[in-house]
Amino acid sequence: MTIQVTRVGRLNSEQVNSVLRSATLAPSTHNTQPWLFRCTGTGIEVHADPRRILPATDPDGREIVLSCGAALFTLRTAIHALGFHPATILMPSRTDPDLLAVVRPLAERTPDPKVVRLAGAIPRRRTNRRPFVSNVVPKTTLTALRHATELEHAWMSSLDVEQCRLLRDLTARARREQLADPAFLAELDRWTGLGASTRDGVPSYAMEGSPADESWLLGEFGEDHSTTLPLPLVVVIGSLTDERLDRLQAGQALQRVLLAATCAGLDASFISPPIVVRGAHAELRRLLGCGVWPQVLLRVGYGSPLPWTPRRPLEDMLLDTLISA
Template structure:
């Protein structure tokens, strides 16, 4: 299409976009070509009513997919200008991308783009090696580049205080039968195109664990394979908590995750303190931050693994009838 993106560009970029993370790997996104622009939509049929009643998680996930989409287009020499929530009457349309001036990708963009297929959530215990200062700085810069803030919890007292908040939120969530049933419904057999494969569910929780973990059918851990006693915990936050703020936070999250992958780091996400409003506010106050915490991550060095499966890209594309 003249002066706009083509179906081929949409399909190629969306193939990378769908590698973004999402709660329970539900993949709540769709991509549409309209009037030469690529639009990112949240798929209302893939929301989690018990886990994510407000749609926060779906919008963060779509923001992460949007960052991959931006990166893929830039890597192909066709960068985009982005408008968030472009149509007030269509709230499920979260972003619209139009071609910017063509240019070669920067080395930083190439490095992040190459990390997309290697990124995955690592729910297993990490090695005791500390995350070096330069890698921590890069993670903070990644958040700031997407207009968000990052707080690293370093030291026993800070991590223990967070652990108390996280366990409290975890207990609240686990008391809801619908929450547990929804989680179990998304545990999948190997090679399923969505959900959490049982083998990727991490190890089963034990009483001595410092931080809570969801029960995704994880395996029994080997003796001596406890979680690290002083994990690096990172809290990602945005200026506010509107739908636009959540999409912005999703983009920052994905830039951080790809930056971590490029640095050889592993990451697992701890969203329980974000899912419980009182715990989220308690976390914000404990950090002394303005704005809203949007995701918590555990970061370190871990055993190599593999990304979880994704649906075929054509299942998430909406094309004009004459081009489909």
């Protein structure tokens, strides 16, 4: 069934349908897809869906905003690639913190070929939790990923071998703390290792070949001796302050980085325990040592192809939008 949503600004209903479907392909914690969209006559609103908060996995509500930021960047990119300017207002409401952004498709323009390439990577991007091969990520590619982060008003650094050694220990401790919490275990059980027919959550085939303990992911191949960086790379995306707006921008930066990495033939997976466990997050800040707030930790390298992870039907993610089948 093709859902026909209302037209929005200069986008006809088919184009609205297409950009919304693209946005739903963004990554999200445990594939909760915690976003809602409302189409008004002039713009597309992006909301966090409070029913999809994970209180034990994401106690500070950081990752739900990061996930919505990733969906927002995907929406903007898809609109741009169709040849419209996605004018975006972040956090437009003083009274509704779940209304994260409004995107207004404005004047037609020739799309930037670089953004068209990013848009082409939207359906190809995957979270790859499997072992990577030992090839070194070229310095120019790492610079391009840093640049992608900065375009979205966030900051990126790559961790050296010594920092990764400390991170491995920190990740293992944070993971143990999570696994000792029955509420965390219940969420893990609800959202991961699911059958192939699931429309949300992480199916077991997406986790095959991945260890339960993320600390294994660090330093699989030792070190690139020309740079003292580990193989594969570990990068952190951070912000200068830690407000909801910073998390939203970091989420947009995350998706720009992941799409740029996909274009460069790279894969990535997430290392979340030191980000979401409060004590570990404070330790991670000290480990990074430059006063920034870490928002996302990624392992980046060259992996093997993976099947995609399913998404819910678009109509489940629409608020008060005219739909006809």
